[in-house]
Amino acid sequence: MSEFAKSLSVTTSGLKAQATRLRHLSENISNADTPGYRRKLVSFETAFNGGQGVATVETGPVRLDQNALERVYDPSHPMADPDGYFDGSNVDLMIELSDAREAQRSYEANLKVFEQTRKMSSSLMELLRK
Secondary structure, three states: OOHHHHHHHHHHHHHHHHHHHHHHHHHHHHOOOOOOOOOEEOOEEEEEEOOOOEEEEEEOOOEEOOOOOOEEEOOOOOOOOOOOEEEOOOOOHHHHHHHHHHHHHHHHHHHHHHHHHHHHHHHHHHHHHO
């Protein structure tokens, strides 16, 4: 496998991993007001392909955040207990938005590396044609 193909393989795995992370972050943000919702956490794992000699990144299993759910006081809510409380979600929008910004920047960095590798490969092909 050429070095260009290895580079593209690594950046492609990074793009896929960050896209998956962004999808779960957007699910967390959209369910921030859903009673009983636990935020999803995405972890990354190194995947080594011995045949190609390339280490790539993959998303690990999605876990649910086990932090306590927010207790919300609203006696008129249908899920309220006799004391007027119900379990909200454990999604903190500030954390989710900062994580989303980080994932977006990582995605863009991987995309720039991908584009640069593609340009270098095209330039090399042009040189070889001459």
